[in-house]
Amino acid sequence: MSKKQSLCNNNDLVGNKFGRLIVIRQSDEHKSGHVCWVCKCICGKLIIATSSGLKRGNVKSCGYLRTDLTRQRSYKHGHGGRNKQSPTYVSWSNMVRRCVDPHNHAYHNYGGRGIAVCQRWKKFEHFLADMGEAPVGYQIDRINNNDGYHKNNCRWVTTKINSRNRRNNHLITYNGKTKCIVDWSEECGISRSTLWARLYLYNWSIQKALTTPVISRRRK
Secondary structure, three states: OOHHHHHHHOOOOOOOEEOOEEEEEEEEEEEOOEEEEEEEEOOOOEEEEEHHHHHOOOOOOOOHHHHHHHHOOOOOOOOEOOOOEOHHHHHHHHHHHHHHOOOOOOHHHOHHHOOOEOHHHHOHHHHHHHHOOOOOOEEEEEOOOOOOEOHHHEEEEEHHHHHHOOOOOOEEEEOOEEEEHHHHHHHHOOOHHHHHHHHHHOOOOHHHHHHOOOOOOOOO
16 A cells, blocks of 8 residues: 555544644654654653554643653752752642642642743743742742732742632631631631531531631540
8 A cells, every 4th residue: 555545545533632732734754654643742852653643642742741841940040859858849739730730639720721831930940940940838829810820920829829819719708807818717717627617518508617616526
């Protein structure tokens, strides 16, 4: 069978998704007589893959998460060693993964809705140069929740502040005051987890949830 015939007899894979890859067009290249396709990874990189490689699941990504993140665990910056990763490196790694990995539990709130990491910050060294070390107990936060991760939109904040800034934060109105659950937790002296359970697990009224004292259980 000629190469031309092989190309014609292959199924059109354009538009199909295989793992983290989307087929965008047929390639002029071929490998051992097999049709090749130009595929775009969710990280933006283009690669060439054969039909059989895609269909059999042998090729699922450009290898970005597997090789690039691993490669950046460089001893030059001292943050990403195999046995110990700094809080700054962990924050960076988690930020990238939730934006590019559909299998990440938080992807639907980030990459799934168009939130991306700027090209410069795909290198940890650049992220570190722009943001500096993460202060103890601080997290990366986006000032504008509808914008992506880049120097002008990010800052280090405490967990408490980060919780207040979340896009899906629930606002609760009681006695003419509207606050998020974290602020009501502070005012009422009731833990956030307890308030959340009362309101959304047990379906208590707002008044009951905010005014019922927490009964501590004493060990016998």
